[in-house]
Amino acid sequence: MAKCEICGKSAHSGMSVSHSHIRNKRQWKPNLQTVRVVVDGTPKKVTACTRCLRSGKVQRAN
Secondary structure (H helix, E strand, O other): OOEOOOOOOEOEEEEEEOOOOOEEEEEEOOOEEEEEEEEOOEEEEEEEEHHHHHHOOOOEOO
């Protein structure tokens, strides 16, 4: 299962409940992006969620 390499966020499961209370399994998936990141001074490809990208937890490589 894919997950954010910075915060560890991954998919969560639950039930989709209709008006008539018919339940179906569903998943909530994080918005994951593959980005080039500076790790120990060298660029590296990392899977990160958009929350980590937006909050500045990741230093993007140019």
